[in-house]
Amino acid sequence: MTVEEFEEFYAHSAKQLVGQVYLMTGDLHEAQDVVQEAFVRAWGRRSALYRDAGPEAWIRTVAWRLAVSRWRRRGRSAEAWRRHSDARPSTVPEPDPDTVAMVSALRQLTERQRRVAILHYVCDLTVEQVAAETGISAGTVKTHLSRARASLAPHLSEEEHGV
Template identity: 40%
Template sequence: MSPEDEREFREFVTTRSAALLRVAYLLTGDVHHAQDLLQTALLGAVRRWAAIRHREHPEAYVRTAMYRHQINRWRLRSRRPETLVPSTPDRAGGDDHATDTVVRHGVFEALRVLPARQRAVVVLRYYEDRSEAEVAQLLDISLGTVRSQASKALAKLRAAYPDLAGIPTSMRSAP
């Protein structure tokens, strides 16, 4: 790797790691697995950085690598039973930081109860605001599967967490 490539890659990692880690966390539901997932994707990117950096969006390459690595993890491991949370946190009145934190925690907990594929579809479709076609391409599934998985996931979230339906969109985003 040339010194210029190394400098550009370090700059990329420094500026984009926080956002990439948030997405990895939403995909995995665990901070340690998220760090591993991001590290794996960045390791693949550094090996091909000379070619990737000339692309218009190197971050898209890393995100796609994360999605695909996570899909492979889901496919390889046996299905883990769902873990239901005992209850959602009560919402306090007012627009303070504590309320925002409780709401975000509730959203993260809600995502954790979804099966892996549904979680991936929800994260890509609604957190990253990607089209159904983009989600289908990234996850290597059909457009119909994206639609059905999103529908099932949203129904499950609405049933399990009715309090989240009235939360303003700005408060649902990741910290």
């Protein structure tokens, strides 16, 4: 992938990838950070990006792994902070109600169900592509999709069901 192709790829897909990772993580700033970091890492291997599942899948997978690593690190850090400090975290402005409802509904899912559902329904990947990106079997992907739909159904309004 040439420099120009990479720049075009970034311009075309960065916003979409941030949106996808945001739905997986529930944190817009975190999604922006990890997608940006994934693009930085991709720059060094841009000649190999079209092998395997393609550049968007590579960026999304790296961003997801970075987010998981940060969650783990933050959890350990927060626990240490609570043990050694009386300081409180700073407040952040509230997101709009629709965003809160969507993120709340997605948080009802297990981590794997949420990731599989986002990859299939938001990223528009086939079951086979989701299986390849997550490293789980197609049958397991279908099971997680079914369970995710069942878990989300009570949280979605009639408009979101297309009624």
